[in-house]
Amino acid sequence: MIQDIAPHVFHNEYLPRPMGATDAVVCCEDSQILLNVTAGDTSVTFPHLSDFSADEQVHIANSNPQYLFSIDETGYFSVSAQQLPFSALQQAQPQDASQLQPAFRCASGQLLRFCPVQIFRQQPDNATAHAIMVAYHLTSWMARSRFCGRCGAKTAPHPKERAMQCSACGNLIYPQISPAVAVAVVDLPNDRILLAKGLGEFRKFALIAGFVEIGETVEECVRREVFEEVGLKLGALHYYKSQPWGLTSIEMLGFFAELSGSDALRLQETEIAEARWFSREQLSEAPVQSLSFTLIEAFRTGEYLRYLK
Numbered sequence: 308m309i310q311d312i313a314p315h316v317f318h319n320e321y322l323p324r325p326m327g328a329t330d331a332v333v334c335c336e337d338s339q340i341l342l343n344v345t346a347g348d349t350s351v352t353f354p355h356l357s358d359f360s361a362d363e364q365v366h367i368a369n370s371n372p373q374y375l376f377s378i379d380e381t382g383y384f385s386v387s388a389q390q391l392p393f394s395a396l397q398q399a400q401p402q403d404a405s406q407l408q409p410a411f412r413c414a415s416g417q418l419l420r421f422c423p424v425q426i427f428r429q430q431p432d433n434a435t436a437h438a439i440m441v442a443y444h445l446t447s448w449m450a451r452s453r454f455c456g457r458c459g460a461k462t463a464p465h466p467k468e469r470a471m472q473c474s475a476c477g478n479l480i481y482p483q484i485s486p487a488v489a490v491a492v493v494d495l496p497n498d499r500i501l502l503a504k505g506l507g508e509f510r511k512f513a514l515i516a517g518f519v520e521i522g523e524t525v526e527e528c529v530r531r532e533v534f535e536e537v538g539l540k541l542g543a544l545h546y547y548k549s550q551p552w553g554l555t556s557i558e559m560l561g562f563f564a565e566l567s568g569s570d571a572l573r574l575q576e577t578e579i580a581e582a583r584w585f586s587r588e589q590l591s592e593a594p595v596q597s598l599s600f601t602l603i604e605a606f607r608t609g610e611y612l613r614y615l616k
């Protein structure tokens with residue numbers, strides 16, 4: 308899964324420090340992120356402070372870059388687009404004019420472009436994909452937390468905690484992480500798994516999933532979501548693994564759930580377009596970036612049986 312970045316190590320301890328030459332520049336604007344791109348290739352990297360000229364490095368370092376996290380020894384620092392000295396950067400060559408977003412040439416020769424955050428899905432390197440997701444999660448939370456929800460005054464990053472603090476009343480706002488579940492309902496006697504297609508933009512067969520609601524346990528959420536969406540009752544639940552999903556500020560908890568009773572489906576028409584039981588042979592190998600597809604793949608390969616004890 309995307310967060311599996313070994314041999315690299317993700318450090319989320321909040322240890323702010325001055326930005327150094329080898330640290331990564333994170334510039335996120337809405338759902339776009341500034342990255343090094345190469346013509347004809349979908350893989351990207353973060354720009355580093357050393358990619359900029361000496362004058363530009365001083366300008367960026369003096370513009371209050373915000374420490375986010377580290378991977379190995381590299382710190383990731385949020386810098387707003389207004390703080391970046393784009394005026395000092397050379398415009399990219401004309402052959403890039405057909406691209407959707409403006410491109411800039413760094414002093415080092417790296418070509419920078421604002422890319423959709425979804426570009427994380429196309430990265431062969433999990434460390435880059437994970438960094439894009441976590442950087443987006445943190446910068447979008449900071450952008451939504453610029454004012455205090457209690458008194459309306461401006462906030463600023465807390466010097467010692469990963470939190471935004473109100474300048475007037477001291478209210479602390481921590482990163483928002485919403486628990487959600489992905490449920491692989493399995494019909495053990497018939498060796499089948501339930502997959503469903505939602506009515507949203509994502510129109511592929513996937514698992515039943517949903518947010519944990521206020522006042523309920525994660526286990527109650529699993530049973531409620533499955534009953535609401537497809538009308539099935541569940542027996543034993545088996546926790547599998549979890550996954551941070553910064554794109555939607557989620558911590559996804561994955562379960563295998565045994566069918567109990569009837570296998571007849573009753574679809575929630577406002578949420579589910581189609582749902583079906585699939586045998587192992589009917590499934591093809593799935594990409595395992597997300598927890599949802601990793602659960603499906605664990606069913607297809609039979610690995611899931613280890614989790615049902």
Ligand SMILES: [Zn+2]
Nearest residue numbers: 455458473476
């Ligand atoms: Zn306040």
